[in-house]
Amino acid sequence: MLDTEKQFAQLLLQWHKNDNKRLMPWKGEKDPYKIWLSEIILQQTRVEQGLSYYEKFIQQFPTINHLANAQDEVVFKLWEGLGYYNRCKNLLHTARLICKEYQGTFPTEYDAILALKGIGPYTAAAIASFAFNQPYAVVDGNVFRVLARVFGISTAIDSLDGKVRFTHLANKVLTPNSAAMHNQAIMDFGATVCKPFNPLCFTCVFNTFCVAKQEALVNQLPVKEKVLLKKKRFFSYFIFEYQGNLLIKKRTNSDIWQNLHEFYLVESAEAVFWNQQLVAESLLQQLGIEKADIVHISPMYVQQLTHQKIQGQFVKIVLPEVPKPLQQYQLVPLKEVSAWAFPKFINQYLEANSTQSSLF
Numbered sequence: 001m002l003d004t005e006k007q008f009a010q011l012l013l014q015w016h017k018n019d020n021k022r023l024m025p026w027k028g029e030k031d032p033y034k035i036w037l038s039e040i041i042l043q044q045t046r047v048e049q050g051l052s053y054y055e056k057f058i059q060q061f062p063t064i065n066h067l068a069n070a071q072d073e074v075v076f077k078l079w080e081g082l083g084y085y086n087r088c089k090n091l092l093h094t095a096r097l098i099c100k101e102y103q104g105t106f107p108t109e110y111d112a113i114l115a116l117k118g119i120g121p122y123t124a125a126a127i128a129s130f131a132f133n134q135p136y137a138v139v140d141g142n143v144f145r146v147l148a149r150v151f152g153i154s155t156a157i158d159s160l161d162g163k164v165r166f167t168h169l170a171n172k173v174l175t176p177n178s179a180a181m182h183n184q185a186i187m188d189f190g191a192t193v194c195k196p197f198n199p200l201c202f203t204c205v206f207n208t209f210c211v212a213k214q215e216a217l218v219n220q221l222p223v224k225e226k227v228l229l230k231k232k233r234f235f236s237y238f239i240f241e242y243q244g245n246l247l248i249k250k251r252t253n254s255d256i257w258q259n260l261h262e263f264y265l266v267e268s269a270e271a272v273f274w275n276q277q278l279v280a281e282s283l284l285q286q287l288g289i290e291k292a293d294i295v296h297i298s299p300m301y302v303q304q305l306t307h308q309k310i311q312g313q314f315v316k317i318v319l320p321e322v323p324k325p326l327q328q329y330q331l332v333p334l335k336e337v338s339a340w341a342f343p344k345f346i347n348q349y350l351e352a353n354s355t356q357s358s359l360f
């Protein structure tokens with residue numbers, strides 16, 4: 001393990017012991033049946049929705065034997081509303097198989113768990129680690145996001161390459177004798193601190209070495225192939241001004257607008273409607289900026305590309321100093337900005353506001 005990987009693993013467990021306040025009914029659960037049930041119910045279901053189903057199932061079928069012996073219709077009725085009926089079918093099939101071939105006791109080895117119908121690598125790792133503390137890393141969306149940001153990995157998480165790379169890294173940073181705790185910690189950390197939008201970087205335990213934080217890439221990581229191909233994308237730009245200069249950067253990744261320049265980008269999965277408070281929170285949480293003058297928040301701009309529609313707002317901010325994560329940006333005197341190549345989306349804004357002396 002590299003030093004940063006070791007440090008990551010240690011700090012994660014420390015955070016879990018001292019600061020992790022996330023409560024889930026199945027947290028700390030050691031019964032493989034209950035862990036399995038919660039994972040199957042939560043696949044493609046929001047936690048808030050899945051919770052009541054989990055509780056109803058446990059109440060009606062407290063053990064795997066109860067589930068295996070239940071009539072199909074009763075189980076399907078309880079499943080109603082969750083959709084994906086194949087998952088329910090597999091659930092019943094596997095419960096019956098475990099009762100028949102394993103005398104009602106869940107297999108303890110990862111490979112045997114993975115061989116069960118309806119159980120993929122993620123669920124197998126969750127059962128093996130949470131129930132039996134075996135050293136298998138869970139790799140879900142939260143884990144992808146945390147690892148991509150902390151280690152600055154821009155391989156698309158939904159590509160084949162990405163899956164292999166992230167699974168390897170997730171297992172490499174796993175603390176083997178604390179697998180259950182580690183897995184719980186990283187998932188909770190992703191859900192409550194390193195959130196998809198506006199993560200709490202400023203108070204984050206990894207912020208001294210997190211690559212995304214250091215290099216102001218928090219909003220660009222993780223990369224998803226699907227998002228790059230998505231029809232609607234939401235780009236908000238923070239235009240930072242420092243002593244009469246604007247902070248700009250070249251787009252170098254394999255996305256749209258390659259080699260053109262841009263300001264500090266906040267890409268989000270959904271439209272964000274910025275206001276003073278939200279901008280101030282974002283500046284503080286992501287860049288550690290406590291004092292700044294938010295001089296202008298634009299209306300929504302739209303640009304239709306051939307395959308994508310880009311929309312978002314521009315926020316003009318005057319900085320008293322350039323914080324560390326933004327020091328890799330180029331400082332361009334206001335008067336010279338028009339000489340640089342920007343995408344049309346940005347040019348639309350610059351052109352519309354160039355005569356406003358308070359802005360440019």
Ligand code: SF4
Pocket residue numbers: 146149150193194195199200201202204205206207210211212213218
């Ligand atoms: S510093 Fe920010 S991006 Fe990095 S791990 Fe912490 S919350 Fe996530």
